[in-house]
Structure formats: C-alpha cells, structure tokens
Amino acid sequence: MTKQFLFLSDFDGTLSEKDFFHVIIDTYFQKDSEKLYADWDHKVMTDLEYLSRIFQSIGRDEAGIDEDILRIPFDPNAKKVIDHVQRLGGDFVVISAGTDYYIRRIFQHYGISHVRIFSNPGVYANRGIRLNVDPAGKYYSPLYGVDKEKIARDLMQDYQTVFYAGDSRPDLEAALLADTIFAKGKLQPLLDEKKKPYVAIRNFADVEDYLNRHKEVFTDGSR
Template sequence: MKKWAFVSDFDGTITKKDFYHIVIEKYFEDGKKLYKQWKSEEIKDIDFLAAVFSSIDQEEDIIIDDIKSIEIDEEVPSFIRKVQKSNGDFFILSAGTDYYIHHLLNHHGVEGVKVFSNEGYYKDKNVHLNIDSGHPHYSERYGIDKEKVITELKKEYEKVYFAGDSEPDSHPAKAADLTFAFSQLQELLKNKGLSYVNVNSFKEIEDHLQKKGILD
C-alpha cells in the first residue's frame, strides 16, 4: 500500500473562480437564469454545466486563452511538487470537465497529476461533455461520484487528504481521512457534523501538513 495521497477539487479550490462563471459572464447571458434554476435544484449539476459549456460559440484558441486567464492559488504548483517530493501522489477531483483542467495545468507547468473528472472535448465552437453512465464513478447528478473516487483511493493509500470548497465536495469529505475546507464547504461540513480544517489558501494547507511531518 502506498503511503499517502492529496486530492483536490479544482474550481474554486485551486482556481479563484469557477470556469462556468467566466463563460456565463462573457458568452452566455441566459446562463444567469439557468444558474438560478440550478441553485434551486430545478436542474441537475451536470445538466447545468453541459448547457453552459455548450453555449460558448468561440474558436478553440479563444476558449484556451480564456482558460489560461483563470487565476489560481499561486502556491499550488509548488505545493504539488512538494507533495510529490514527500512520497505523496497528487490528484485532481472535479465535477467540472478535464478539458479546461488539463489546459490550465499545462499552462502552469504542472506535471504528474492524474485528473478525475468528466471527460470534455471541443467541437463546433463549444465544449461538450462525454458522460458514460456505465463508468464505475458515474453519478446521475454530478457526472462523477467524488465519494466513490476517494473510497477507491483509500484502498491504495494509507492516508488520503482532500481539499474542496462547495456542496459536491461535502460527499468525498465523508470518505477522506482529513478534509481541508475552503469557503462554503466549511459551513456545510459543520452542519453535517464532519471534522475538517478551515483554510483559505494552499499555503495554510502546506503549513498544516509540515507541522504534522507529512510534507518535507
């Protein structure tokens, strides 16, 4: 069994803004109405994202430039390297799509990171999702069941640490050995009676793991 893994959500955790917000603001005015329907649970998460990502109507180079413009926590690339140097594996677990995640990781020179997310691809001026209902990680609501992924990783690793910021992250938090909670996830986990560490940056996570002797 491997020693440990660090698993992080992407949008709003590694990045400072969700990609769907950028798309709605720049290209999809009707997305604001759709956002309200999603938040009131009239439509599923994956249906909301599929509608937003397929409403961009731009050439791929423009979409990639938009992705590269997404601001990330500046400590993340060095944090990932420190995890890898400390005999840990780093994973990204996202209910968005791997399409923009891979572009942004490449832009920041991040290597050796496996991404668990909904498969995405560019076609006809938009980003489309390829959801496989037969996949072992399939979720009808999110496309990917984050808790299942963490549960599987726990069979491979002695310890699995997780970081997230929003409602979809409250499910894998139940399975992780320790969760670092950003933003609204803090209140969600508190209400569920789950233990977590309050954080606002990856520097705070790094400090915590160094004090525990997990990070070199």
C-alpha cells in the same frame, strides 16, 4: 503494496479561485447572468445538465476557448503544494465535476505534471466544449457526471493517509472519508452539520502552511 499518502482535491473553487463556468457566464452571458446563477443555485436541472449547456454555448473557436481557460484564476500556491506532496512521495489526484478539458490545459500551462485527473471527459465541438459522459462508467453520477465518493473510496484503499481539499456539496461524501479535510466555502457548514473536524482554508497557502507545521501527518499512518 500500501503507499504512504494521497492528496485528493477538487478543482473549481478549490485549486482555482473561480469556477470555469463563472468565467464563461461573466464573459459571454452578462445580460442573462442573474437568471443563470439563480438556476444554478435553485438546481432547476442537474449540475451535469447545467454545465453541459453552458460549455456547449461558448461560441468560440478552439484557440479562443483556450484563451478563456487561461482566465481561470488558478491558485498561485497550488503548484507549491502539489510539488510538496510529490517531493515527499505522495500522490496528488484531482477529482472534479467540471471537465478535464480545461484542467489539463491549466496544468500544462503552469507546468504541473504527474497528477491523475478524474473528471468529465470534454472535447471541442461546434464552437464549445462537449462533455462525453458515459452513463455506464464505473464512477458515473447522474447529478454530477462523476461520483467523487466512489472514486475516493477506490483510490484510498492503497494509501495509509488521505487528505481531501474541497469547497462545495459535491465534495462532501468524499471528504468525509479522508483523514484530514481542507475545506473552503460551502463545504465548511456542511461539515459542521456532520460534526466532522476540518482545516478551514482560504487558499492553498493555508494548505502549505498546515503541511509545513504538521510534518507528522506524512509519517503517522492512520489506516
């Protein structure tokens, strides 16, 4: 049976104001931060390889890493939007090229439940976070670990209306499949290049405002 609507969202930089790997670099690798950020910008390795190295190099026990995770500046309006979506009968799903290790802990900390998470599996190992990515997995991407477009394409088949919120290049193909796109940061010019309309947002307060002003999007199925 087709459900009414689905809200897909990236995590780092979208549901949070700062990527977790930025938190780690700025806290523990300040002397090397310029090079580390340059390597990220110039894509000297895949995002998956880069994040795997950063997360494995944290050098703290599990309790210490939990403290680091709680330094992630989680959008204070995100829970309101998630609750709003769920209250109206929609499903909220996170698609992230980071790791579920910190996303699940953030959601637990803020009392967020009933949210499916598609992300790179992570476990604590050797004073860091190890990403356990399966190259044979259904949604595997050699660049990001997870292929957001494949996930979105599969999930959206069961819904009349799909929203997508994202902020960067890995979100582009998945966002293009949605009926309404909420775009931050680098995703905006990428959508401009595709001549794809979107709702420009700074944070989830803007998402909440849009949903309150456009209640018809929850009833007008476009699939």
